[in-house]
Structures are given as structure tokens and as C-alpha cells.
Amino acid sequence: MLDLALFFFLIAFVAIGFRRPYVWVLAYLYVDILAPGKMGWTFMPLLSPSLLTFCAAFAGWLIADPKRGSRFTLRQGLMLALLLYCWWTTMNADFPDSAGEKWSWVWKALVFGIFLPLTLTTRLRIESAVLIMVLSAGAIIISAGIKIVAGGGGYERNLFFVNDNSGLYESSTLATVAICMIPIIIWLVRYGTVYVADWRVKLFAAGLIFACLLIPIGTEARTGLLCIVALFGLALRDIKKRLTFLVAGGALCLVALPFLPQSYYERMATLGSTDGDESASTRVAVWQWTIDYAMEKPTGGGFDAFRGNKFTYDMPVKEQQGNTTAIEYREVTDNGRAYHSAVFEMLGEQGWPGLFIWVWLHALGLWHMERIRRKWRNRTGDGELWQAPLASALQNAQIIALVGSLFQGIAYQPFILMVIGLQCALWTYCKRLESKDRKVPFQLRREQGALPSGDAVAAP
Template sequence: MRDLLVLSIFGLGCLYAFKRPYIGALLMLWISYMNPHRLVSWGISYSMPLYAIAFVVTLVAYLASSDKQKYPWNSLTILMIVFLLWGGICTMFALEPQWATKELSRFFKIQLGVILLLLIMRSEHKLKLMVLTITLSTAFYGIKGGIFAIATGGNFRVWGPPDSFIEGNNELALALLMTIPLLFFLFTDTKNKWLKRAYLGFIGLCLISVIASYSRGAFLALIVTSFFLWTKTKYKLPIAFLGIVLVLSAIPFIPEHWYSRMNTIETYEEDGSAMGRFNAWGLAFNIAKDRVTAGGYGHWGPRTFAMYAPNPTDIHDAHSIYFEVMGELGFPGLFIFLTLLLLCWRLNKTNIRLSKDTPELEWCTTLARMLQVSQIAYMSGGAFLGLAYWNMPYHLIVITILLNLHIKEQQEKQTNE
């Protein structure tokens, strides 16, 4: 039944996409974030290349449409292409060519989608639909997980969709932390009181899911993200009060073994997982120092640990976006990656400055601020997770660029009038 429902929605979306390409783009985002076909335990949709089909349909529809936009060449779009090209060069000299080629192909598909989104989603309506689709598709697992955690007393971990970037409890927690600021934007952008209540409820359930993930890195990132969210909003007193009430209300219901796991943060020297991460980070530094192209995508196996790790027998994944890029794409790749994050932050700062004194663009100011909070969640939580090539950070860059284009277009209209 679920298989038929997913295929029906997908087929209908493809049909509408031929008339309105942006619907195809939204379909791509829905497949990317919600992974609805992974909710089907059996059926033909589970293994179907739905994203690839949606991409082809959207591309054909865009090429056939009369509404074509120029590609927005700027420092961010150029640098994303450079980052992909550098990944291709590193793949040519990769220590594990099979894994590197597979991961490069995956990242290449994400970047093709980025290009298509930049060409299609060029209006306020489309941009807001893009934010809505990404946010609710990801929040679905926070809502589902929050209800599950309440029903089971928080005694079990919350997990993401299988065979996806955010399948693991740690990865899902980071995704939800990045989603919460976007939910807050949706809350401020609607005037419907029932939708406002729904968004507040979604935020609460997502927070419960983050805690119920038992992710120590996400717990630290939650503290950092909460502080930045508080500084970026005009509802400082209500949010502070709500936060205190939620924390005090939750304390009696949190299981003892949750506290035991969080307490291992203070005794990381005795924790095998933490020390394994340090070992992988040491490998990343050593291989980047030895090879300008480092090891290439996905090399984290016995061979490279034997060659470069301080402890050759303690094999772990990178568990950090920074050391992941350093170990796979070397210091040049890390420089490009950090520059992308910096330029995205600065462009959102520009978006805030350009829009904050214009009442019609107040939503742009709020969205830019929440994008910064979401980026803080990624940068802090990503210090302990290997999600350097996941699609959300690059889609946040897309939203940032599109927001900047919209603000400038509106200002030009006002000037001409």
C-alpha cells in the first residue's frame, strides 16, 4: 500500500513537472530528504532510482520551458565547481579507486542538482516552497522520532531512513539541528495560528528526537545552536522562557542511561569511540601532509590505517567534516571547503544588511539569520560527524544565493519605480 502511494505521488509529481519544472525540483528535494521509498520495507520503489528519474524529468522540462534564467556566476557557485573538480583530481590518485569513484559519483549528482535548483527556483514563491520541502521532509523523522521517544520513555535511540546519508542516530540528530532554525522561519512566516502551533510542536518533537538520539556530538551542538538561535531572534524572552520550561519539564523523564552516556564526554580518554576518532583524525593529518591529493574519497580502511594511522589496528571513519575533507581531499580541499562555509556566512550577513530596513523583505532578514543558525549547527555538530558531502549544506548555499538575488531584484524594482 505504501509502495503504491509513493509511486502515485511520484508519478503525479513527474507529470506536473513537465508543465512546471519547479515541481520537479521540489520532487527531487522530497526524495533526497524524506527518502519516502525507504519507508517501504518491500516493493519496487525501494530500489528504484527515483532521484535520478526526477532529475531527468526536471531537466527536460526546464530545457523545454520558455522561462530560462542565467546561471548566477559568483564566488560561491564557482567555488562549488572548483571543489567538485578538485575531488575529481583526488579521485584520479585515490588510494581506494573503487570507493573514491563511487563517492565522487554521489557528490557529482548532488552538485548537478544544485545547478538545476539555481536555474529554476528564482522567485519568492519557489524559494519558500524549497525551504518548506527541505524542512518538512527532514522534520518528518524528528516528528516521528519524538513521538516514538515519548511513547517509549526515551529508552531507545532514534534513527533516520535506511540507506541514506542520515540513517545513523548521530547523522539524524545533526540533520534535525540544522532543520530546527528553518522550522522557526516557517513559524515566523505564517499568519495562520494553527500552522504556528504546528510548527512549534514540530520544533519540540525535533528537539526530543535530538536528545533521544543519544548523540554526544549533537548534544554539544544543541547547546551551541540554541545560543545562536537565541541571539538571532527578536523573541529573546519568550524563547528563553520556553527553553527553561522545556528543560525543567524533560529532566524527570530522561532515562538514567542517557545521563551515563553524556557523562562520557568528560572521560573521553576512557571511551574507545572517542579515542578511535582521534586516531582517524591523526591519519587524516598524516595523509594530507604526505600527499597533496590525500587519500581520495572513502579510503578509511585497513590499508590507509596501516600506512598512516597512529594506531594501525583501530579503524574508524573520519567522524568529522573537517578531518573527512582533510583526509580525502588534502589541505587544498579543506581550504576550499572552509572558504565555502565562510563565503556562505558572509553572503547571509549581506542579505541581512540589505533587507533589514525594508518591511516587505522582513522575511528575507529572518531567513538569512536562520540560515546562519543552521550553518552553526552544521559546523559545530559536523566537528564530530562525517557529513562533508551531504546535500543539505550545499542546498543552504543555494538558498542563500537565491535569497540574495531576490533581495537585489526587489531593490532594483523599487529604484526603477
């Protein structure tokens, strides 16, 4: 039944696109985030939903979309440069087979990130893309949240629709995305027009936010806790009653602490030190190896270059001897360990040029959203109230994602690239409106005779 339901839902989604081709862009967002092809076992794998909606989205835009307001921004150019550079490093990769497997989905994520802003030319389109992204990821988050509440969480427990440790179905990645979604959910409730913000919408949003906060706890993802701290820190910027917010947040944490399992405390305790935790110890060793590797090979080793690493480090091991605990340091040799950091992932795979493009891409996004936030926050005109809050929400989402990416290899995560696409679209939309605002006073002065007409003859 599930397979049939997913199949007919996607068919209906695609069918609507024949009347409104832009819907195919939304269909791809849904498919790429939720991955319904992995849930089915008969019809969905045969349908190849990702390929179908990817081709339909581009074909619909090329053939039927009017393309009014489409602009190619500098950040899209940076993504294009990164795409071409990744292709070059893939052709010269240290491990061609592994690099080819990763390239098979990275190029698609980058291409769609470049393409998405070209389709988001109106408020309705921007909002509908935001809504589909939230609801698609929310389906995974709500399902996992129900399992956490009903049966408890735990590290590496199967809490998702499919038993797949990739994309948003990787626990640490989902924890990061869940927290970075919260500012966007709040924006939808306050300024969304697709669904009127009545009590049902507000109740659903509150439940979804609660589920988002449960994900880092239920998965015991240490990165998720750092993302929650970043979220509360960013919230202080926009909240007027900061003291009340801090007191309420502290009280909520105190109430929640007794309900957390002991395993959660033990796992979070490893955040303060790498001693005694093999995962944390190897991350530091991998990062040191990556820096040395980039010094020897500045252009990077292509995707999955980490497979060539090998290092030795001292691992403290605790042994209980009666009433005392003895710590013995043992030499551990490891190899082929993943980067566990987007920064070092870019450095090892794409070298210093790739890391520079990636940092520039994100830094420019933070600056663009800050400019929109400051320019539009005091506007009170009709249709001018939602731009600054959306810029703030997308900026906060990006910052939280970047905090999470410091400890995860998610440099090419499709959901984050979609957020970048939304930022590019909002930047273009606001620039277009500002350009119109500048033209209106000029035309008024020209009609009033303050300026000469275009065919007037200048005095000698």
C-alpha cells in the same frame, strides 16, 4: 499499501510537473531527502525515483523554464571547483572501489547544489523549496519522535522508516539536521505564504519543533546536544527579552531532566573527556593520523582514504575491585577508522586544496547572509520584510550544521548542500532587487531633466 501509496504520490508529483516543470525540482528535493525508494519493495525500486526526478528537474529547467533572474554566483563556482577536484582525487584514490561508491552520490549532491539556485528566481519558488525540505525531513523526524515518546529512545535503536545507516537515516546526522531546521521552521510560520499562519499551522510547527528537539535525546547523539547549545546561543542574537529567554530555557531543562533515561546521562558524560570512551579516543587518534597523512600527501587520498589508517593508543579501562575502582591503561591498536569530522574528512580525502575550497564556501555563505541580514532588516516596504529573517534563519542553520560537522563526516551531506543552494538563491534575488532600486532613482532624475538623455550631445 505503503508501497502503492508512495508510488502513486510520486507519480502525481511528477504529473503536475508537466504543467509546472519547476515542480520536478521540488520532487527531487522530496526524493533525495526522504528516500521513498528505500521504503518500498516492489514498485518504488523499479521506478528509480532518484534518477527519474533528477533527470526531470534538469530537463524541465533546460526546456521549459524561462530562466529570468538566473545567475551563476561565486559560491556555485566554488562548488563546481570542489566537484572537479573530487573527480580528480577519485581517479587517483588510494582505494578506487570504495572511492567510486562514495563518488556515485557525492557528485549528484554537488551538481544539484550548483543547479538549485538557478531555479529559485522568485519568492514563491524559494519558499516552496524551503517548505518541501522541511516537510520531507520532518516526515522522518515526526516518525522518530512518535517512537521516542511511545517506546523510548536509545543509542543505535531503529527509530526510522528504514533500517539504513546512511543519509538522514544516520542518527547523528538526523540530530544535526533536525536542530538546524528549527530556525527555518520558525521563519516559515512567521513569513510563509503557501500556508497561512493560523492556529493549525502554528500547532503543527510547534509539534515539529518539539520532535526536532527530541531527536538528539532519543538517539542519544552527543553531537545533537552541542547543536542544541549552539541553537540557544544563536537565538540570543535576535531575541529582545534575553533574560526571560534564559530563565525559560533553564526552567525547561530542569523540568525535562528527570524524564531522561540513565543511558542518556552516561553517554553525554563522555563529552567532557575522551578517557574511557573508545569512540572518542579513536577520533582523536584518527585526527592526528589525518594531519600527518595530509603532510605527506597534500592533495589527499580520495574518498574513504581513512581505510589506510592504523594507529596505537592507550585506552583506560575501569575495573571494580571491592569498594574501589582501579584504572588500568591498555594498549589498543586500531585501523580503518572513519574521520568523524567533516574538517578531517575533507583534509584526508581532498587534501589542503579541498579543505580550503570547503572552508571558503561556508565562510562566504556566512558573510553573504550577514550582509543581507544587515541591509534588509530595517526595510519596511511591501515585499521587503522576509529577506532579512530568512537570511538569519539560513545563517543559523548553517552554523548549527557546521557545529555538528565538527564531529561527523558530513562534508558532502545533500541537505546541507541544499541549504547552501538556498543561500545562493537568496543572495542572487536580493542583489537583483537592489540593482532595480538603484536604477529607479536614476531614471526618475533623468525624466526630471537632472541628467542628460542617452542621445544628448555633450558640450565640448
